[in-house]
Structure formats: C-alpha cells, structure tokens
Amino acid sequence: MTAVRARDWPKVDRSLLVLVGVLAALVLANGVIDQGFLSAAQLRNTLLVTVPLALIAGGQTLCMLTGGIDLSVAMTATAAAYVTGVRAADGTALAILEGLAVGLVIGLVNGVAIAVFRVNALIMTLGMSAILTGLLTVGSQTFLKGATRMPEFVRELGGGTIVGPIPWNLLVWLLLGGLLIFGLRRTGLGRLIYAIGGNRRAARLAGVRVASVEVAVYVACALLAAVAGILIGGRGGSVDLQLAGSYLLPSVAAAVIGGTSILGGSGGYTGTILGALILSVLDTMLNVLNVDEAVKQVLYGTIVLVLAWVYIRTSRARTGDR
C-alpha cells in the first residue's frame, strides 16, 4: 500500500486533449485558408459569436450532467432579450433585471415540473418552448408592445470591444464561465450535480435532496440562457422572435462534443467550452470558404456525429469497456 492520498484534481482527460488537437487543427486550417482569420478583427468576431453559445451550452451542460436536457434555452434567451429591449425605458439596470427575472421564472417552472412533478425533461422544456413562443408572439402585439431597442450599455456589452480582439462579452463569459467551472469542481452543489446524474438512488440514500439540486440546475440554466440572450440582443441592437433559435441545437452539440454524457454523471464545462469553440471556428471557416449553406449543414452534422462517436470510442478504450 503506497500513496494513500486522494488527489485533489482528477487527471486531465485524454479525450479533452483530442478536442484541443481538433480545435488547434481547425484554427490552423482557418489561418491557412484565410490570412485574415488570425487578425484582431476576425478573432474578435469569432469570440463574439462563441460567448453566447458557450453560455447557453454551459446551462445545457448542467442539465445534461443531471441526466436531463433543456430544449427551451433558445426561447428563454429570446424572451429575456425581448423583455430587456422593450423595457429599456425603465432604465438600463432595471431592464436587465427584468430580463433576468424572466429567466428565473422560466427556470423555476421547468425545474419544479421536472424535479417535483417528474414531468419528462424533454417534454417539459419542449412545452415551455411552445408556451414562450405563443406568449411572445401575442405579447409583441399587446402587453409587450413597443420598440425593442437595447440600452446603450447592453449594446456595448454585447458587441463592443475592450481592446484589439477582446470583445466586452468575453468579460461577462470569463466571469460566469469561471463561476461555472469553480462551481462544478469545488462546491458541494457541483458535486451533487454529478452525483444525481451518475446515480440518483445512491445520492438519495446518501441524504441528498435530489429535487432541490435539480431545481437549482434548471434555474441556473435558464439564467445563463437569459444572459446569453441579452448579449445576443445587444450585439444586434434590437430583438426579434427568431433571435436565439439557431443556438438550440449547437448548445446540445457543444456539450456532447465536449464529452458530457446525455445520460448524466460525466463530463464538464471545460469540454463544453472546447466544443463551443470548435463549432464556431468551424462555422467561421465554412463562411470564409463561402461554402454553400447546404454543404455547411451536412458538414456540421457529420462532424458532430463523428466527434461524438470518437469521444465514446476513446473513453471506452480508456476504461476498458467494450
């Protein structure tokens, strides 16, 4: 019996290194194809689209770690942004708070229905998405009528530049992303998220209030989506109902590529960040190549599938499972 000390940090996952490799290859390829890609302006643009995706995918990662999924993130983001835009007259701070409150309420409803009333997460969030679509469609003509012009501060935050290639929204993401990584690794709640995703029954028997953890997760996910929505709205300046629709599937894809299991219990935010970066660099590359939208989608789908497949292969090889 030699070292009986438990390690503070798990070993770096080999599969993550594969992802870093894929990302590096994509960036290099991009740099070769397009001399301008490594310029400050292009990098800024890439980061600008990555940040909201990384935020939404972060929430998605939390849900997936518990064995759930949130298909209402796109509509949550849109709704939060819409409310912030319409309420801009209330003053910037209040408008943002109102947008975040929308996220909070959506998250609570999702979380309580899923955790307490045991509605299937897929169905619940699907239904929530439909509800929000309907409410916003009607609301835009009635109780939320008015111009959606994002406050100046939000526009700067969502699309402005600090210096060189660094957009302001990166700052928001550094803050929240750092919080997520820390939260998942170094807090009791983070451990419990993994615990209920890995073995719900064991967590319960160990005295964990599984439902509370789940509610917290769906609230956090909706809040992250709300922040992302406000940032996306800020980038464009105004908000329409299709604002964040295109982020839904990539948010799941980024988490999956990053090695978070849709069955729960394993994965993490670091992988998701890499997944989000890979997806947006890939997107930029296909745009630069001026590839047909058709080919773009085919490639996109194929790459997501192949990466997920490779990930499962490598993690199986590591643990010796068949």
Next chain:
Amino acid sequence: MQATTMAATGSMARRQAWTGATLLAFLLLVAVKAQSGGFDSFEIQTMVTSTLALGYLTLAQGVIVIGGGIDLSVGAQMVLFNCLSARLMEGRSFGTCLLIAAGATLAGALLGALTGLVIARSGVPDIIVTLATGFVWSGLALFVLPTPGGGTALEFQTLVLGSGTEFWPPLVGLAVPGLIIWYVLRRTSAGLGIYALGSDRQAAFLAGVPALRAQVTAYAIGGLLCALGGLAATAFTGGGDPRATAGMTATLTSVAAVVLGGIALTGGVGGLLGPVVAVWSLYLIPAIMLARGVDPAYGEAVKGVVIVLVVLIGGLLRRNGRKT
C-alpha cells in the same frame, strides 16, 4: 416482483384508458369546433390534409419510440423528401410522379435503416445521432432545392388530398400505411421484437429477440413514414420548401403528439391511433380559438400548456396508481 407485475397490470389498463381519454378529448374539441365555427366535410378535409404530413411523422416517431428510441430528425427527413420530390416531380406526368413517390419511399426506408444502424453500432445516444443526422438531411434538402420551388402533377395532388371537400383520400392515405404497420408491429415476430426491445431490453434479449435487427427495422419504418410525410407536404403545398425551421417544429410536435397519444417515452407501450388523434386535437385548438375570436397566436402557448399539463397529470395518476 409482485409489485412490478401489479404496476405493469395497472399500466396496461391505464394505457387503454389513456387512448380512450385521447379520443374523448378529441371528440370534445370537435363538438366545440362544430358549435363555434362549424365542422362540415370541408373542415374535416382541411384538418386531415393540413395535418397529413405531420400525421405520418407522428406515426414514424411512434414506431421508433415504441422501440425504445427517439428520432429528432423526422422533420428534417420530411423536408428532405419534400424538396427531393418537388424538384423531381416538377413538370412530370402523373405516372412519373408515382414512380418518383415509390422511389422516395424506398429511399426513406433506407435512410432510416442507416440511422438505426449507426445508433446501434456506434453506441452514441439516439438523441445525439438524430440531432446530427437532422443537420445532414436539412443540408441535403437545401442542396437539392436551394430556394422554395419545384412542383408536382395536379393528379398527384388530387390523389393524395382528394378534390373539393372530399376527405376520404387523405384519411385512407394515412390509415392504410398505419394499419399495415400496426399489423406488422402486433402480428409479426419482427414487429413484436420492436415492442419487446422498447419494453425491456434485457428480457427481450433473454427471449431471443435480435436487438440490432429490431432497432434497424423500427428506424426503417420510421424513415419510410417520413418519406411519405415529405410526399404529403409536396402534394399539400404543390412544391418544396427547404427551410429547416418547419422541420424542427414538426419534429417537436411529433414527439408531443406521441406522448399525448399514450406512447411511453420509455418505450414498449402504446398504439398508433392515439398519436394521430392527438395530432388532430393539437390542430383543432388554435382553429377553435380563431373561431372564438381569440388571437390564434395564443394557440402555441395553449398547446404548450396542454402538453405539459397532460403529461404532468398522467405522471401524477401513475404515481398514485403505484401507491394503492
């Protein structure tokens, strides 16, 4: 052990009650609709034709979910076959159109089988695989038909949709494949294998069900039905539309309708009638609201609330059933 058997017993009775309740809810909606805006053969025809494509997709999703899987690409497959057939059928004769339709159906089954094979062989969860293939199919649709367009023969439209206020052709068009698949599912050992797989993978294995074959069959049937959905869309709109959003909405509705129609998302339980009736019910809700002078935009929200509430109440009933 005793408890599991009793729970299973309850679930069987409850499922039948569930289908009954779905039918009842539908009839109620029809009655309300009849009262507030009329429900004549024209209305029926509108209902059946405008939900025909969705009906096929729901059947597809139903078969796959019964087999213990899920397919988030059914809408994209529909869009693909819509675009493919609209492009090929444009300006062709009725006979050629029929040949194209037959070819598309076959191709749909092959695509579905391929999806099933990838899921079974890769070990990647079905949600992820079909999410990814969804991108691929909608990309291919754009490739085939970059902008909305294409066309089909008028006779083909009449064949699928009926003429005037005739509502029998689309109803038959939905019922015949539905009944054939129902027969395959409940009367052949290959079909029963799909139920067995969804019901209890381990027990199915012990009973000697070839899991790979059952899974591939389920997805192949699904693909075939998605192709039919695409053809129905072509007939309904007289052309093709490659935009992916319509496909995604259709996918989500198919999942909701399957659940409302009494198929358990965990697999192995449920029939095909309930989901189709659920599709019609979901169509009637906004129609009634419109007739009653309510902003139909609320329809989406009400649909969402209905879906969530029905699933929630179903879950609560199941929980109470287990306690007693």
Next chain:
Amino acid sequence: MGETREALRTRAVAKRYGPVVALRSVDLSVRPGEIHALLGANGAGKSTLVKILTGVLAPDSGEIEVGGRPVAFRSPADARRHGVTPVFQDPALLPDLTVAENLRLTGTGAADVLERLREMDLTPPDFRTPAGELPLPLLRMLDLARALAHRPALLVLDEITAALPSDYAERVFAVMRRTREAGGSVLFITHRLLEVQEVCDRATVLRDGRDVDTHVVAEGGEDRIVAAMLGDKAVGAVPAAGSTAARPTGEKLLEVTDLGDGGRLKDVSFALHAGEVLGVVALEGQGQDELFELLAGDRRAASGEVAVRGRRLAGRHPREAVRHGVALVPSDRQEALLPMRSVRENLALPLSGRRWGPIRLNEERRKVGAVIERLEIDTRAQDEVRRLSGGNQQKVAIGRWLVGGFDVLLCFDLTRGIDVGTKHQIYALLRSIAEDGRGVLMFTSELREVPMVCDRALVMYGGRVAGELPAAEADEGMLLNAAHGLTRAEEVG
C-alpha cells in the same frame, strides 16, 4: 464416465467482471436422463454460471460441450437452438405483450404450450390477456411450458420454485421427472435443500467460483452439502467477538416499535443499543428488505414508529435519517456508488450533501485521507470508482459514513461477493464501530458472520421478528438449516 456422452459438460469455465472474479474454474457435467442440482451460497457463482450456460454471458475462458460437441453460444436464442432452454428467476414474458404475442415472439406454437399446461394440470389462461395481468405463479408456469415446447435436451431451471406455492412446486417436480423419463436432463438451481433430496439425482456445490463437490444425492445427504457450501476456511483474524461481549448495556440508540409497511413487514419491534452489533437473519423475502428501507427513511412506514435516541423519525426522506445519524450501506453497490466519480468524491458525498457552498478542501482532504488509511482502500484506480475491486468498492460505500459521521450503521448483506481478506477487515471495522459506542444493525445471508461479528441476532420470518438469541449461541449449522427452510425454524425463536 468417458463413454457416455454428457448432456452438458464444462471444463475450467471462468469469468470475471472487471477486477471482480465471479467464476474461477468450474467443471460441471450433467448426464442424459439426470436431474442435477446446482447449489452454493450467495456469491458462489451460481447465477454467473447459469448465464454462461444459457448464452446470456460469454465465458472468459474454458470449454462447454453440449451432447459431446463443443459450443460457444452467441445469445440465449443460440443456446435454445442447441437444446439448452432456461427458465430464469424473473419472468421472461414481456408484460406489455399478450401471451399469444409473447409466444409468437419466440416462435413457440400456442397449441404446444396449451398441451404442456394441460399436462401440468393447469387451466390455461386466455392467451389474449397481456402477460402483465396474469398472476405471478401462473406466469412462471407459462414460462416453463414455453421452455418445454422447445423440447430441450437440457432444461435449466433457475430458482423457479422460489416464488411458487407448494402445489405449483409439486407440478414443477413432476415435469422434471417426466423430462428425465423421456431421456432429457434438468439442471436445477435452488436454495431449498429439501427439494434437492426430493427430486435430484446428483448435486454439484459451488463455492467461491469453483466446483467443490459433486456427489450422488442419495449417498450424501444434506450434511455433506452444508459442509461443502461452508468449506473449511479458517475463521481467524477476528476473535469471536460475540462470545466475549456481554449483553448490551449502552443506551438505546435505535428503537423500533410495531413497525409495518402495510405489506410484507408486520409489527416488528426491537432495540439497538450503543456499543452493539445486532444481526438480522432471514430467508430471502421475509421482510428484511422492507425493514432496512424503512429504517433508512427511503419509505414511509404504514404503522408503528422508529425512534433514534428517543426522537421519532417521520420517514419522509433518507436525508432525515442521515441527519439523525442513521446511515444505510446497501448490499448492491450499484445503489451506493457514483461509478464514474473518484474515490474522493464518493467518500465526501455526505459532506457535499450538507453544504452547497465551496468545499472546505483541507477538511475534506483530512477526513477522506484518514478514512482511506483506516480502511486501507487501494487508491491505484481512484479516478473512477467503478474500476475498483468489489471489496474496495464496498469499503468506499462504508467509508462514506465514516467521513460523514453516524450513530447507527445499517448494513445490508455487506460482504456478499467479496474476498475473504476484505471480509475480515470489514468485520473488524464493524466491531471497532461498536466499541466506539455506536451501533450496527446488519442483515447477513452468510450465517457464520453472526457468531463472528454480532452480539445478538434477530431471526425474521414472514415479516415478523420470530426470535432473538445471543450470537454466541447461534450455531452456524442450525442457522443455515433455518435459512434454508428445512426444519427447526421455530426452535431458533
């Protein structure tokens, strides 16, 4: 022996699950026209062997011959084609399909099954009924009839009688005898030694993954079987603690009064004192599972009450029990561990459950480190608990509560399927917990643990406490007989 073609023959069949060895090496032969019993204590490897013989699992090494020809089954269907047809412990009919559909699924003729049911003197049910709506005993008989309809050369019956009333069991025996007369063979797995005496020709006993004895039943008798199952392992390491301990004198930690779950468990009362290890002994399904679930707060009681140090538990959630210092270590490690997480996270789970905020790393490192050292947990594969050996996994499951703190430890068949060395470490640990002034309530299916570890033992029968005795007086052989439902169950009480 060499001339007759065995219906079934295995040579050196072995199987391991990751680091856990389930079968070391088993040689088994079943002759044509023979009813052969396969016996062994829990964890001896019976179920793994049955799975291998019926094509559910593939062996790691070793050979299997059926009718003299080597075979390698790819699936249960493949095994069936070779004439080996099993009836498993759990009903294999799919509850959502009707009986007729179930038969179609396996390509079994309905007429054939009807015929077999009539042979068994049973009224056949309506085949249009969903299987899930039929009573359990009838389902088992349908399973058997379906197996017979395939005209197997070797019928494998895995504890089929465990859930059957005696008149049904008699019919199963009749079927077995008819099969033998027709020249077929039966491999019969059971826990009930009486049944072995009644119908079996020969018996093979497994222990720790090996075949330790094969003999003609009429010549051996139950004593020989019991001896083979127990083995002659030295019982060193831990002194027979129970014999030295006096009657419990500490305060009442856990007091159970008239506890019932509205089902199997009825009016159970007992008390667990500080400084005591209290054993629970019972046959399978005598209410011990329910008792432990209730005590752990996993279910609400229908009647009676549970009090910890005089405070009543409502049984709303395991959290309540944990807060009052009652912790459960389940028998199934799948119910205890987070398989993909590290040793450290698994051990620290109770701490995380208590505080959502930042982890106090120093405190955690200290507590976890101390427990790893105390239990000598092998940390070489610490990044994922599923890669640890069974014994180390069980240590993690117990160690969690040493990290989290507790007054009463509920241990449910803790040592099932783990190696002797680890078992003894666990015994010593339980004793030291008791010496700290805490209490342990342990159910065990391995009866010799009772005199080794416990101070007192409760015998449960039919959902009630049928008796109580000082562990020192609990003779292992007597407990074993009682646990196998042979005789003298009342004398124990």
